[in-house]
Amino acid sequence: MTFRKGADYSARSNTRTGGGGRGGTIAAGGGIGSLLLIGLFLLMGGNPGDLGGLVGGGQSNQGQVESAQDSDALAHCNSAESANKYAECRVQFAAKSVDDVWTNVLPAEAGIDYVQGGLVIFQDTTQSGCGYASAQTGPFYCPADQSSYFDVSFFNQLEQMGGDNAPLAQMYIVAHEFGHHIQQLEGTLSLSNYNEPGEDSNAVKIELQADCYAGLWAHHADEGEDAFLEKITDEQVRSAIDTARAVGDDNIQRRSGGEVRPDQWTHGSSEQRQNAFLTGYREGTMASCDTLERGVYNS
Numbered sequence: 001m002t003f004r005k006g007a008d009y010s011a012r013s014n015t016r017t018g019g020g021g022r023g024g025t026i027a028a029g030g031g032i033g034s035l036l037l038i039g040l041f042l043l044m045g046g047n048p049g050d051l052g053g054l055v056g057g058g059q060s061n062q063g064q065v066e067s068a069q070d071s072d073a074l075a076h077c078n079s080a081e082s083a084n085k086y087a088e089c090r091v092q093f094a095a096k097s098v099d100d101v102w103t104n105v106l107p108a109e110a111g112i113d114y115v116q117g118g119l120v121i122f123q124d125t126t127q128s129g130c131g132y133a134s135a136q137t138g139p140f141y142c143p144a145d146q147s148s149y150f151d152v153s154f155f156n157q158l159e160q161m162g163g164d165n166a167p168l169a170q171m172y173i174v175a176h177e178f179g180h181h182i183q184q185l186e187g188t189l190s191l192s193n194y195n196e197p198g199e200d201s202n203a204v205k206i207e208l209q210a211d212c213y214a215g216l217w218a219h220h221a222d223e224g225e226d227a228f229l230e231k232i233t234d235e236q237v238r239s240a241i242d243t244a245r246a247v248g249d250d251n252i253q254r255r256s257g258g259e260v261r262p263d264q265w266t267h268g269s270s271e272q273r274q275n276a277f278l279t280g281y282r283e284g285t286m287a288s289c290d291t292l293e294r295g296v297y298n299s
Contacts, residue, residue, distance in 0.1 A: 002167075002230040003083040003093060010078075012096045015119040017073035018126050074121070083228075087152040087170060088121050094171040095119045095148075097228040098178045101220045109286040109297050110186065117181035118147030126151075139173050141180035143189055148177040161255065163246030166239035168232065172214050172277065173243070179213030180206075188292060199262040199269070205291040207267040208276040211244060212289035215280025237281065244277045245270035 076082055077089035084090070099116055106114045120126060125134045129144030135151035142149065155173075158165045183189035183206060192206035218240065222229040245251065248270030250260045267273065279288050287299035 003080040003090075003228055004230050005080045007080065007093075007226060007228045008096070009080065009083065009093065011074065012092055012099070012119065014116050015074070015092060015095070015121070018120060018122045084167070087155055090167060090170060091121055091150050091152060091174055092119065093228055094174040095178065097171075097221050098175050098217050100226070100228070101217050102178070102182060105216070105220065105286065106182065106185070109299055111298070112185055115146075115185060117141075117178060117184075118145060120147050120149045122149065122151050123153075124151070139177050141177045141184075143180075143184050146181060146184060148174070148181065150174070150177075158243055158246065161246040162251060163243035164239040166236065168218070168236040169239040169243040172218070172240040175214035175217040176210045178217075179210030182213055183209065188294075191292070194266050197264050197266045199265050201266070202292075203266040204268045204272070208272055209289050209291040211268075211273050211276035212280035212291065213286075214240075215277040215282075216284055216286065216289060218277075218281050219284030240277060241274050244273040248273050 074088060074092060077086065077092050082089040083093040099114070103114045106112050120128070122133075125132060126149065127133075128140075128142045128147065128149055130140075130142040133140065133149055135153045138154055139148065139150050141147070150173075152170075155165050155170050158169065163169060180189055189206065192203045193201070194203050197203055218232060218237070221227060222231050247267065249265040249267050250262075250269045253260050253264075262269075268276070276289075276291070283289075285297070285299035287297040290297060
């Protein structure tokens with residue numbers, strides 16, 4: 001995956017930076033063991049405000065959002081070269097690419113105007129509308145402030161989970177979290193209940209739809225003269241697939257040393273997550289991502 005010269009590399013609105021504090025966080029402990037435990041519930045989509053009862057030591061700060069930001073933290077993110085080189089710049093411009101795709105697709109296929117979601121790129125810990133979070137929490141979307149949160153150091157954990165830390169794999173994660181923002185705009189995100197897990201649960205259906213929405217983004221991301229990306233290659237798609245498989249519930253359960261328990265799934269199996277991304281990538285329509293079987297999309 002390569003960002004294309006000539007695209008608009010001005011700063012994305014509704015983006016902020018923050019963190020660096022060492023205060024309380026919703027994640028207990030650190031390292032890959034905690035990440036995998038939390039991943040079963042939250043990784044790539046769960047509500048961090050719900051984690052306190054699962055891992056202990058959590059703090060909920062509903063509706064409070066960190067106000068401090070370093071205005072210069074993303075100043076170097078101003079070109080295709082910076083987007084190709086730095087993970088924080090890649091996240092910011094992946095989000096701009098996602099904005100561009102959904103600005104066109106959401107009204108055309110769902111009859112809903114796209115409203116830009118927030119993007120927070122932080123270091124160490126941060127406070128969201130859903131509570132405190134850290135790199136060990138993993139990327140997440142907070143519906144309370146309609147923002148997606150990323151500590152890019154998380155990407156370094158992907159290979160330990162059997163995924164790929166390649167650029168398109170990172171951008172798949174960004175597009176997945178913004179997929180939850182699309183569900184928030186659709187009014188369906190609240191249907192997900194992580195207290196009622198299972199392979200046929202709404203939680204799994206919501207997560208698989210977000211995977212499919214990430215594939216939909218990839219389908220359109222290299223189209224047109226103003227596209228941010230050069231043509232996506234098969235090898236790059238495979239890196240995203242490997243990462244989708246790595247964050248499957250069955251893979252996380254195995255790597256956590258436990259048995260595979262479909263009745264405890266909240267995000268779907270490795271095969272389901274791979275297939276969901278590929279469906280969106282191949283079809284490029286919201287109708288192909290209708291895991292909730294609502295039948296409301298034009299395509």
